Amino acid sequence: MNDLDAIVAQAREDFTAAATPADLENAKARFLGKSGRLTELMKGMGTLSVDEKKTRGAAINQAKQAIESALGAARQGLADAELTLQLKAEALDVTLPGRQRGAGGLHPVSRTLERIEAIFASMGFDVADGPEIESDWHSFTSLNNPPNHPARSMQDTFYVDIQGEDGIPYNLRPHTSPMQVRYAHQHIRKHAATFEAAAADASGQTKAPEIRVIAPGRTYRVDSDATHSPMFHQCEGLWLGENVSFKDLKVVFTDFCRTFFESDDLVLRFRPSFFPFTEPSAEIDIQFQSGPLAGRWLEVAGSGQVHPNVVRNMGLDPERYIGFAFGMGPDRLTMLRYGVNDLRLFFDGDLRFLSQFQ
Known part of the structure; x- marks a missing residue:
């Protein structure tokens, strides 16, 4: 052995x-x-x-x-x-002071959205939220933008592998305008008795209920540069009633802009434009009278009187219900408020940039 x-x-x-x-x-x-x-x-x-x-x-x-x-x-x-x-x-020196977590804060665009909601809530507007994956009917057709309409090319969007009852694929909503129609249907169902009473009164003495709402949220389009992003935010607004006019639109939006930017010397300009869901339509420009942007006209929103076809698709009589709608970009407002010239900075996730707004 x-x-x-x-x-x-x-x-x-x-x-x-x-x-x-x-x-x-x-x-x-x-x-x-x-x-x-x-x-x-x-x-x-x-x-x-x-x-x-x-x-x-x-x-x-x-x-x-x-x-x-x-x-x-x-x-x-x-x-x-x-x-x-x-x-x-990997030994630690336990005598060193501890590392504290930095305090978090709201994203600057989130701050803007909260500010927009608060201002319009003070004017009596509800805040509506809805799906980001929408049917073709809600995104386009209900807004007087039928299939093959050339205006659809202005809002080229992303589609998903889900087909609606009409055989057309669902899309990532290119705007929050679908919430105007969705909210109107919900509002009419909720106050059905009041709407029916107003419709049944041939004399017109029964005041028709109003619809007053904003719809902020994420939207998506095939677009990307210093002032556009494939994912961005939008806030649509709608006010329908018996005697809601362009004058009300000018008063409401002027008051909003001056409150948002905390500037009473802000001037607004309404330029004629085209949107399939409003007629007449107007682009809204603002001009600061002082500061680094003084004297320049800056486009901030689109607006107009709600098209009769859209009012019908909401389930209302366009002969009785009239009003305005508008759509603005909270991202653009955030850029103007904080003096940022590249939209992409807000979505890069760089804490060195975002921490400046806390």
């Missing part, structure tokens, strides 16, 4: 000398591998008698167990040494 004792002793010596796991595996192969010393001894047992095989086999197995035990101890020793080095490298 001296040869086996010598092999076990040599294995223990080689395992102890191994400095890395790779060295240890190489040492293991010299003793337990396909051409290892113990393996060769096992191969030579074929010439022995049955009794000698039993005795020799038991001795070899005992030596193998001793080598495997030594191998396991060597592996554990290397692992412990590596852990000790790692803990030493």
Whole structure:
């Protein structure tokens, strides 16, 4: 058995000398591998008698167990040494002051949305929210923008693999205007008795209920540059009643802009334009009388008197219900309020930029 004792002793010596796991595996192969010393001894047992095989086999197995035990101890020793080095490298100086988490805050666009909602709420407007994946009917057709209408190219959008009942795929809404129709339907159902009473009164003495709402939210279009983003925010507004006119639109939006920018010397200009869901339509420009933007006309919104077809799609009589709608970009208002000239900065997620607004 001296040869086996010598092999076990040599294995223990080689395992102890191994400095890395790779060295240890190489040492293991010299003793337990396909051409290892113990393996060769096992191969030579074929010439022995049955009794000698039993005795020799038991001795070899005992030596193998001793080598495997030594191998396991060597592996554990290397692992412990590596852990000790790692803990030493990652040691913390507990006498250093703790690292505190910085206080979070609202995104500048979120601040703008809250500000818009608060201002219009003070004027009696409700705030509506709805789905960002919309049907074609709500996004376009209900807004007097039927299939194949050339105005649709102004609002090229993204489509999803879901088809509506009309066979047209759903889309990521290109504006929050669908919420005007959705809210009108909900409002009419909620106040059905009042609307029915007003409709049944041929004399017109029963005052028709008003619809006054804004719809802020995320929207999507195939557009990207310094002032446009594939994902952006929009806020639509709607006021329908018996005697709501363009004059009311000018008063409401002028008051909003002056309150939002905290400037009474703000001047508004309404330029004739075209939108399929309003007639007549107008772009709204503002001009500051002082500050870095003084004297420049800046476009901030689109607006107009709600088209009769849109009023009908809301389930109302356009001969009785009249009013205005507008749509503005909270992202653009945020840029103007904080003096930022690249919209993409708001959505890059750079905390160095965003922390300036906290």
